[in-house]
Amino acid sequence: MPEITITGFATRDVRFPTSLDKTGSDAMNAAGDYSAAYCILKTDSVHTGHGMTFTIGRGNDIVCSAIEHVADRLRGKTLSSLVADWGQTWRYLVSDSQLRWIGPEKGVIHLALGAVVNAVWDLWAKVLGKPVWRIVADMTPEEFVRCIDFRYITDAITPEEALSMLKELEGTKAQRLEEALNNRAVPAYTTSAGWLGYGEGKMKALLNETLSEGYRHFKLKVGGSIEEDRRRLRIARDVIGYDKGNVLMVDANQIWSVPEAIEYMKQLSEFKPWFIEEPTSPDDIMGHKAVRDALRPYGIGVATGEMCQNRVIFKQLIQTGAIDFCQIDACRLGGVNEVLAVLLIAKKYNVPIIPHSGGVGLPEYTQHLSTIDYVAVSGKLSVLEYVDHLHEHFVNPSVIKDGFYQTPMEPGYSVEMKADSMDRYTYPGEKGVSWWTSDEAKPILTGEKV
Numbered sequence: 001m002p003e004i005t006i007t008g009f010a011t012r013d014v015r016f017p018t019s020l021d022k023t024g025s026d027a028m029n030a031a032g033d034y035s036a037a038y039c040i041l042k043t044d045s046v047h048t049g050h051g052m053t054f055t056i057g058r059g060n061d062i063v064c065s066a067i068e069h070v071a072d073r074l075r076g077k078t079l080s081s082l083v084a085d086w087g088q089t090w091r092y093l094v095s096d097s098q099l100r101w102i103g104p105e106k107g108v109i110h111l112a113l114g115a116v117v118n119a120v121w122d123l124w125a126k127v128l129g130k131p132v133w134r135i136v137a138d139m140t141p142e143e144f145v146r147c148i149d150f151r152y153i154t155d156a157i158t159p160e161e162a163l164s165m166l167k168e169l170e171g172t173k174a175q176r177l178e179e180a181l182n183n184r185a186v187p188a189y190t191t192s193a194g195w196l197g198y199g200e201g202k203m204k205a206l207l208n209e210t211l212s213e214g215y216r217h218f219k220l221k222v223g224g225s226i227e228e229d230r231r232r233l234r235i236a237r238d239v240i241g242y243d244k245g246n247v248l249m250v251d252a253n254q255i256w257s258v259p260e261a262i263e264y265m266k267q268l269s270e271f272k273p274w275f276i277e278e279p280t281s282p283d284d285i286m287g288h289k290a291v292r293d294a295l296r297p298y299g300i301g302v303a304t305g306e307m308c309q310n311r312v313i314f315k316q317l318i319q320t321g322a323i324d325f326c327q328i329d330a331c332r333l334g335g336v337n338e339v340l341a342v343l344l345i346a347k348k349y350n351v352p353i354i355p356h357s358g359g360v361g362l363p364e365y366t367q368h369l370s371t372i373d374y375v376a377v378s379g380k381l382s383v384l385e386y387v388d389h390l391h392e393h394f395v396n397p398s399v400i401k402d403g404f405y406q407t408p409m410e411p412g413y414s415v416e417m418k419a420d421s422m423d424r425y426t427y428p429g430e431k432g433v434s435w436w437t438s439d440e441a442k443p444i445l446t447g448e449k450v
Contacts, residue, residue, distance in 0.1 A: 001127055004045045004079040009071040009119075011064040012038035014417065015057055015427040016360060016390055017435065017444055022197025023389055026221040028253040030197070030450045032056030034360040034390060035427075037063035038417065039071055039115040041123055043079070049123025050416040053115040053331040054359040058449070059108075060427070066112035069099055074116070083124050086147040090337045093117065094149075106309035110334050117335025118365070122413035132336065132413045133368040137177055137375045141166035144376065148341045156315045162344045169379050176375045186370045186405035188386040189217030189249070191358050193236075196221040200235060207239040214403030217247045217383050219277070223255035226267055233271040242272065251277035254307070258287040262294040275301035275325055282307035289322035303327050306356030310334065311341045318349045329356045330365035339369055343377045353378060357385035363398040364391075364414040367405045393421035 019031035037060050041049035053063055073093055074082070082089045093113060094105055103109040125132045136144065145162050179185050193206035207218065220236055222229040233250070240246040250273045256264060261279035276295070280287045282304060292302040305327030308314050317323045326346045333339050346353055353373045355366040363386050370384045384405060391397035395416045399406040408414050423429075429436040436445070 001080055004043050004047065004127060006041050006074045006077050006079065007044050008042045008075060010040045010042065011067045012422050013061050013064045013427045014038055014422050014425050015060060016425055017441065018389065019444055022195060026196050026223065026251065026253040028255050029056055033444065035060040036361055036417065037067060037115055039067045039119045041071065041074065041119045043123065047123055047126050049119040051115040051119030051122055052361050052415050053111045054362055062108055063111050066108050067115050070112045070116045079124060079127065082120055086337055087149045090117065090334065091149045094334065105334065110310065111331060113334040114331045117337060118413055121336045125413060126411045129411045131368065131408045131410060133371040136372045141170065144340065147337050149337065152312050153315050153341060153345065156319055156345050157348050161348065165344065165347055169376065172379065173375060176379060180371050180375050180407045183401065183404055183406045185374045185407055186367060187381060187383045188215065188400050188403055188405055189219060189383045190215045190386055191219045192388045193218065194220035196224060203232065204235060204239060207236060211240060216245060216403060217249065219249040219251055221253065222250045222268065223252040226264060229268060233268060237271055247274050248272065249274050249277065252279050254278045254281055256280055258290050261291050265295055265300055266298065269298040269300060273300055275303045277303045277327065278306065283313065285316045285320055285322050288317060289320055292322060292324065301325060303354060305329060307332060311338050314342045315345055318345050318351050323351065325354045326351045327354055327356045328369065330362060330369060343373050347378050352380065352382050354382055355384055358387050360390045361415045363387065364394055367398050367408055368413060371407060393417055
């Protein structure tokens with residue numbers, strides 16, 4: 001690998017006006033503007049590293065500001081020194097004692113870390129001429145383990161245990177790698193029909209459309225009134241059926257207290273949901289366990305993770321048996337390295353990985369993470385969320401065909417955004433260039449903030 005030095009960085013506050021048509025709407029988040037707090041690492045070579053963290057509008061600028069603080073710790077570092085011992089590099093990036101105080105390893109500062117760490121992976125992948133998933137798939141078990149900072153998680157998994165688990169899968173990895181190269185590593189599920197703000201006609205049309213495209217897993221938002229939830233789930237089951245091999249999932253986006261979650265889901269059990277996602281506060285480990293225990297007789301699992309702050313919370317959710325499905329997020333966690341740690345914990349405790357992918361840039365990211373999980377960690381097929389929005393703004397967008405993600409083969413981490421898209425949707429933006437300076441933006445800029 002050629003010697004490359006990181007010479008600086010830039011941030012971009014990019015926001016798409018999805019609140020106008022209620023794309024992304026759910027019980028907790030009524031009108032989000034899908035956004036990217038974007039990090040570009042500059043080098044003394046032709047290569048740049050691109051990373052981003054997903055938000056839903058206001059506050060994106062705060063994450064951009066935090067990115068500047070974290071990225072500054074990389075200025076003057078060589079790429080080879082950063083990737084030689086990734087676990088130590090990750091520890092270094094979370095160890096600025098003053099920045100750490102406003103985490104630690106959670107919140108805005110951790111969202112920023114995710115963008116910066118992922119930008120380093122993107123840079124490394126471009127220099128090597130590989131997609132990120134392939135870098136990890138090609139690692140020896142020893143190299144994989146060196147990517148992880150095991151502080152705080154050795155009571156759940158030790159480096160020695162991780163090494164042993166990875167070595168057990170080495171003999172069959174080549175077969176799974178071949179499946180990945182043949183685009184059969186990551187089945188997709190769709191949330192596109194399920195947004196809470198969509199009317200009945202739009203919902204039906206999208207369900208029929210995605211069904212015809214080969215999808216077999218469908219997720220709907222719940223958490224309005226029980227009558228409205230029952231009506232929408234009845235519509236969904238009328239389209240996808242009960243006995244045609246199609247799977248229904250529901251997502252409450254944290255709207256309920258623990259007793260409410262149990263009572264609501266008992267009333268929705270006739271629609272046979274596979275799982276309820278985010279039934280209550282994302283930090284409530286014992287609450288999730290109570291919901292899971294109460295719903296087990298009804299055949300309903302519990303999933304969470306998109307707001308899970310770090311590997312320590314995931315450790316608790318998994319060790320205590322609070323969740324049936326682990327929904328890692330590519331941005332909420334501190335980049336690829338912390339994701340790898342959670343994949344290993346989930347593997348040890350036999351909890352399937354179903355990443356959160358409902359936001360701009362997330363399918364581009366998580367297709368790599370699900371491929372890594374299948375090829376190198378769990379060895380088991382799972383499913384990955386797909387939302388059909390805003391992919392046209394990326395240089396190498398994620399692609400679904402016959403119900404499967406098409407394994408990304410271009411070098412990098414797939415979130416490099418087109419330059420003109422960034423310019424057009426930068427906030428607050430340059431007058432005459434950015435959409436946010438146009439009359440179309442006024443309803444959002446001057447309207448009620450919900």
